[in-house]
Amino acid sequence: MIHLGIIGTNWITDQFVQAAHETKRYQLVAVYSRKLATAQRFGEKYGDIEYATDLDTFFGLAHMDTVYIASPNSLHFEQAKQGILAGKNVIVEKPAFSTPEEMAEIIELANQQQVLFFEAARNIHEASFSTVAEFLPTRGAILGANFSYMKYSSRYDAVLAGEEPNIFSPHFSGGALADLGVYPIYAAVAWFGKPQDVHYFARKLPTGVDGIGTAVLRYADFDVTIQTGKIADSELRSEIYFEDGTLDLNAVNAIEEAAFYERKTKQTQVLAVSALENPMIEEAQDFADIIENKNDPQQGQRYEEWVELARSVNETVALMRKQAGIVFDADKK
Ligand SMILES: NC(=O)c1ccc[n+]([C@@H]2O[C@H](COP(=O)([O-])OP(=O)(O)OC[C@H]3O[C@@H](n4cnc5c(N)ncnc54)[C@H](OP(=O)(O)O)[C@@H]3O)[C@@H](O)[C@H]2O)c1
Missing domain, CATH: 3.30.360.10 (Dihydrodipicolinate Reductase; domain 2)
Structure with a gap:
């Protein structure tokens, strides 16, 4: 089971969490929001959730392995970077990063830390x-x-x-x-x-x-x-x-x-x-295929193709x- 945390509490995050749960391969375990009340309002319908209002606490949650980031575009880079350095896989909403420099840095960092970076380009x-x-x-x-x-x-x-x-x-x-x-x-x-x-x-x-x-x-x-x-x-x-x-x-x-x-x-x-x-749902399935089979060369090749596509x-x-x-x-x- 992929233990999911989320950043950004707008409707798109609900849609992703519902898709992720529908695959039966993810479980939402943590919600970050700038305000505790907003985090609780978002998370209460999903059961037993941990809430955080600061990113250090959020990324420090040991049982969360993957984070879906759906904040305003310019915040994706710092949040993804912090997540990767904390050893989390990051699924970043499109457009993942503002500049080619940010994209290159995240791809390199994810490889170094042996975690996965996905741009959520659903189509x-x-x-x-x-x-x-x-x-x-x-x-x-x-x-x-x-x-x-x-x-x-x-x-x-x-x-x-x-x-x-x-x-x-x-x-x-x-x-x-x-x-x-x-x-x-x-x-x-x-x-x-x-x-x-x-x-x-x-x-x-x-x-x-x-x-x-x-x-x-x-x-x-x-x-x-x-x-x-x-x-x-x-x-x-x-x-x-x-x-x-x-x-x-x-x-x-x-x-x-x-x-x-x-x-x-x-x-x-x-x-x-x-x-x-x-x-x-289809992107959630695809990401789970890679996360659950990190060492499978065929999945590794698919992952590399998506990363290079995101870069291009x-x-x-x-x-x-x-x-x-x-x-x-x-x-x-
Ligand atoms: N794949 C799709 O179909 C799809 C559809 C819609 C959006 N998106 C993507 O999802 C991302 C979010 O889009 P959105 O329209 O939901 O954005 P948004 O409403 O501007 O912000 C999303 C969330 O980020 C937090 N936030 C808002 N302003 C902030 C600020 N100034 N500083 C820090 N946090 C802030 C809020 O959560 P808290 O109040 O809980 O902190 C908010 O719920 C974007 O990258 C967008 O492209 C994708």
């Missing part, structure tokens, strides 16, 4: 995501793709009122690209590799981060266009263009519809995909952000 762990990956090489050459993930954030109302909520703040490494754009970028990098060049055309908010933007990821023989944003809603589907037809997807996260239209035959091939009600996505996002002139406090360290 790449979906069975449907792998189904698409396996389909790609079965068709003709790829000519391009268009991915979209844009959703109005209720927290944008506060920005309009002159406030700076964490997710729209450069102090907390927020913005559309960091929050939602990272999913289509994960899809592009996982399916096609790291792009040779990137361009990000962002519309910045008064807070300094991007509210909406369009990216072009350039590969040797094709381009991938990505639309992302947190100040508007989009129902746009995603597509991958091949020499011999087009793969239509409802999205590149929570994929529940995938169909290939073949130009010559005018036939449509429907791929067998579905999305689970709790979209975090982080480097790609950092480059895009730099181009768009979005500066986080984390850049100034």
